[in-house]
Amino acid sequence: MTLHIRTPLIESRPLSLAADCTVWLKLEALQPCGSFKLRGVAHACEFHHARGAKRFVSSSGGNAGLAVAYVGRKLGVPVTVVVPETTTVRAQELLRLEHAEVIVHGQSWQEANALALSLMGDDAAFIHPFDDPLLWEGHASLVDEVAEAGIKPDAVVLSVGGGGLLSGVVQGLQRNGWADVPILAVETHGAASLHAAIEAGELVTLERLDTIATTLGAKQVAEHAFRCTQQHPVQSLLVSDRQALEACERFLLDHRLLVEPACAAALAVAYEASALASYRNVLVVVCGGATATLAQIQAWRAALEA
Structure with missing residues (x-):
């Protein structure tokens, strides 16, 4: 399913x-x-979860992060999403409704992405918002x-x-x-x-x-x-x-x-x-x-x- x-x-x-x-x-x-976004994000998250990922980290202006948060909640995996300062309050609220940890950082997605990558650990999988086969x-x-x-x-x-x-x-x-x-x-x-x-x-x-x-x-x-x-x-x-x-x-x-x-x-x-x-x-x-x-x-x- x-x-x-x-x-x-x-x-x-x-x-x-x-x-x-x-x-x-x-x-x-x-x-x-x-x-x-859910189509690709779910495919990526399930791939990494099957290989032992215990945490998902993503960077997103909103929708990709929301998809990661949704999948994480469904799979019982904690999620951290780093969003740029341009992200709407509504988007941040929706991420928290999915029980994601939300970090606001930087003026652009590139800055948010750099911080997200620095948060990775051995047990985490990075879920890119758009650049991943x-x-x-x-x-x-x-x-x-x-x-x-x-x-x-x-x-x-x-x-x-x-x-x-x-x-x-x-x-x-x-x-x-x-x-x-x-x-x-x-x-x-x-x-x-x-x-x-x-x-x-x-x-x-x-x-x-x-x-x-x-x-x-x-x-x-x-x-x-x-x-x-x-x-x-x-x-x-x-x-x-x-x-x-x-x-x-x-x-x-x-x-x-x-x-x-x-x-x-x-x-x-x-x-x-x-x-x-x-x-x-x-x-x-x-x-x-x-x-x-x-x-x-x-x-x-x-x-x-x-």
């Missing part, structure tokens, strides 16, 4: 009308801890479920932060014989490390992050994710914070499901008819996110408008 659930795959009438094509939603926001293997299962449903999309739309989801979806597409299905990889302008790498032809470290989509906040995308763009058809797209926030509110109205701006970056592309004009059948990964509240999203919107 797996710790993640088989999530619904539904046709979205509102998005299909907006995009002028058939839009399918893989509702990863309905995972028990609120995001797709075990994670990609677990994330790939969401494509397996789409294939089992008998629906082959013309394109897949997903959000990119560190690149774990992108890496897993590429693996899933390729192992299901769908190497011809392109991915539309979406970032916000203020956290576009994959876009910068593609433009430069090599990994780029952003000087700073400037986005309300904090869970996309990796200054450098994983090397494997960048290599995926060279081995699989991947188109990099950028949206504004405003577009992501508008997509949050519109998706809540259309599907009664609240997602984070990081997830809504992909939805923002789907709400723009021109972006999907050349496709007939599109899969959007609703990656989820449990750490934002409606009040916070509305406050961000008000601040941008001011």
Whole structure:
């Protein structure tokens, strides 16, 4: 029995009308801890637990850490999560609800990650939020479920932060014989490390992050994710914070499901008819996110408008 659930795959009438094509939603926001992260994290944690790990340590802006905390509670293994100072109070509360030890450190994920690595001991397993083959293997299962449903999309739309989801979806597409299905990889302008790498032809470290989509906040995308763009058809797209926030509110109205701006970056592309004009059948990964509240999203919107 797996710790993640088989999530619904539904046709979205509102998005299909907006995009002028058939839009399918893989509702990863309905995972028990609120995001797709559970697929890969559970796979990694169970792997290390079977080999004797007595403690899990992770670094995360929220969702990956929440997945580690959830799995740790289910397996009876203590968890320490180091989060950067940009992590929302809501995210920290959710981590503590899962009985995780929460340490707040640094202005960026990179600083939090460095501290997390220093906390490792012989009995601990480090669970990376996005850069680990075990994670990609677990994330790939969401494509397996789409294939089992008998629906082959013309394109897949997903959000990119560190690149774990992108890496897993590429693996899933390729192992299901769908190497011809392109991915539309979406970032916000203020956290576009994959876009910068593609433009430069090599990994780029952003000087700073400037986005309300904090869970996309990796200054450098994983090397494997960048290599995926060279081995699989991947188109990099950028949206504004405003577009992501508008997509949050519109998706809540259309599907009664609240997602984070990081997830809504992909939805923002789907709400723009021109972006999907050349496709007939599109899969959007609703990656989820449990750490934002409606009040916070509305406050961000008000601040941008001011």
